[in-house]
Amino acid sequence: MKRRSLIQGCGSYLPERIVTNSELAETIDTTDEWIVERTGIRQRHIAAEGQFTSDLALNAAQRALDHAGVKAANIDMVIVATTTPDNTFPATATKVQHNLGMVNGAAFDIQAVCSGFVYALSVADNMIKGGQADTIVVIGAETFSRILDWEDRGTCVLFGDGAGAVVVQVANGADASADSLGPPDVGDNRGRGILSTHIHSDGATRDLLYVDGGPSSTQTVGHVRMIGKEVFRHAVTNLANIVTETLDANGLSPDDVDWLVPHQANKRILDGTARKLKLPMERMVVTVDRHANTSAASIPLALDEAVKDGRIKRGDLVLMEAMGGGLTWGSGLVRW
Ligand code: UT7
Numbered sequence: 001m002k003r004r005s006l007i008q009g010c011g012s013y014l015p016e017r018i019v020t021n022s023e024l025a026e027t028i029d030t031t032d033e034w035i036v037e038r039t040g041i042r043q044r045h046i047a048a049e050g051q052f053t054s055d056l057a058l059n060a061a062q063r064a065l066d067h068a069g070v071k072a073a074n075i076d077m078v079i080v081a082t083t084t085p086d087n088t089f090p091a092t093a094t095k096v097q098h099n100l101g102m103v104n105g106a107a108f109d110i111q112a113v114c115s116g117f118v119y120a121l122s123v124a125d126n127m128i129k130g131g132q133a134d135t136i137v138v139i140g141a142e143t144f145s146r147i148l149d150w151e152d153r154g155t156c157v158l159f160g161d162g163a164g165a166v167v168v169q170v171a172n173g174a175d176a177s178a179d180s181l182g183p184p185d186v187g188d189n190r191g192r193g194i195l196s197t198h199i200h201s202d203g204a205t206r207d208l209l210y211v212d213g214g215p216s217s218t219q220t221v222g223h224v225r226m227i228g229k230e231v232f233r234h235a236v237t238n239l240a241n242i243v244t245e246t247l248d249a250n251g252l253s254p255d256d257v258d259w260l261v262p263h264q265a266n267k268r269i270l271d272g273t274a275r276k277l278k279l280p281m282e283r284m285v286v287t288v289d290r291h292a293n294t295s296a297a298s299i300p301l302a303l304d305e306a307v308k309d310g311r312i313k314r315g316d317l318v319l320m321e322a323m324g325g326g327l328t329w330g331s332g333l334v335r336w
Contacts, residue, residue: 004171005128006193007334008070008135011063012164012304013056014045014291021157028153035157040267044160044292047143052086054095056163057141060300061096064137068167072100076133078107079124081116081140081296083325084147085109088215096139105133113209114263114324115199116140116296117164121320121332122197124168139165140296147211149223158265159224160292164300168194192314192335195250198242199330205234209325231327235269238329240276242321246331252317254279259312263322264288264298273321285311295324312336 020043021032035041047056057080065072078100080093093107112119117140124136141163148156170176175191208230213222239262247253254277262270264287274281285306287298294301299320306312316336323329 001176003129003131004176004191004193005125005168006171006175007336008167008169009064009066009068010164010166010300010304010307011060011065011067012162012301013059013063014162014301015047015051015056017046017048018043019046024157028151028156030153030157038268039158040288041158041292042289045162046145047161051143053082053084053141053143053163054086054092054099056143056161057082057092057096057139057165058099060141060163060165061100061137061139064165064167068169070135070167070169072102075100075102075135075137076105077124077127077136078102078105079110079120079136079138081110081112081120081138082142083111083113083116083295084143092141093139112201112296112324112328112330113326114265114293114295114298115322115326115328115330116324117299118197118320118322118330118332119199119328121166121168121194122199122330125194125197125332128168128170134170136168137165138168139163140298140300142295142297144224144293144295147221147224152223154228155224155226158293160294162291162294162297162301164297164304166300166303195333195335196246197330197332198246198249199328200238200242201326201328203326205327206325208234208327232266232269234327235265235323236272236276238323238327239269239273239321242329242331243273243277243319246319246321246333250333256317257319258283258316259306259318260284261299261303261306261318261320263324264291264302265293
């Protein structure tokens, strides 16, 4: 029987401190009205001094493991998607591995900026299908506040800190022997699982969204720089394309999707994607108003919220999609 993977549980963590748009307007030339109208963002969580990406990641991972009923001793792999690692090296994932109490397995980071979570999910899915691991914790964790230029109103109002995690496991028993993960008409015996993942990048567009520092270039950490309008334009097109590619690969249509869990960058991008797909906004999970853009953490944060409040139910078809610096973009389709 072919191996397939499924998401066994999820968890998330947000730092305590909330910063509202009005608070930002006290130090930079902006207004709550501008930020809400242009982005839909009302507030963001900001990590405390001394609280690192690995700390947020650890909290989210522990919650996901509890939700999945999986013990640290049974994890084969920890993958952290982040653009804001604690250090240039070693990988933030190794710190999470140690802090989870794991003495076996492998841990590494993935860098695909805001697409990091779907990239990491894709790697985990294929590691499991290929037989290299049975249980993988996939985490998206960021302290983006640390790489923002707090004098650049065009970027600093957009981002926030946070972490989300999922436990991905090889399907066993009834899940493994189910006829299909796909459309309802294939049969009643539909299992849970990751139907497919899709990833893309286009390095020709890397100057649209980048950090102006790094160990090899400037030996500084640097700050986020973005040509917002151009990124916006690419986002709406790339995201609609990746959704179509994903549904086509599985013989599905937008009507089959129970929940779209998109990367949360801008409410206008979410609205645009929904319009292009003719998907009612009621079937999209939106957190950008409260979390802002938490880069690799935004999808697992939104997913966890919708699972825990009961919107996403067993058997639902959940589509995740993201686009970020690189540019990178990708998706994951899951029967929950
Ligand atoms: O995670 C994936 C990557 N990120 C994204 O997907 C973000 C994509 N881009 C966007 O979300 C939008 O382009 C932004 C929200 C970043 C900007 O919105 P926009 O409608 O494209 O505005 P703009 O950059 O064209 O700026 C319009 C005006 C400018 O003033 P002038 O030149 O017209 O006088 C800006 O200086 O708005 C000004 N502006 C602001 N005003 C008040 C820019 N930022 C602010 C601000 N407060 N925070």
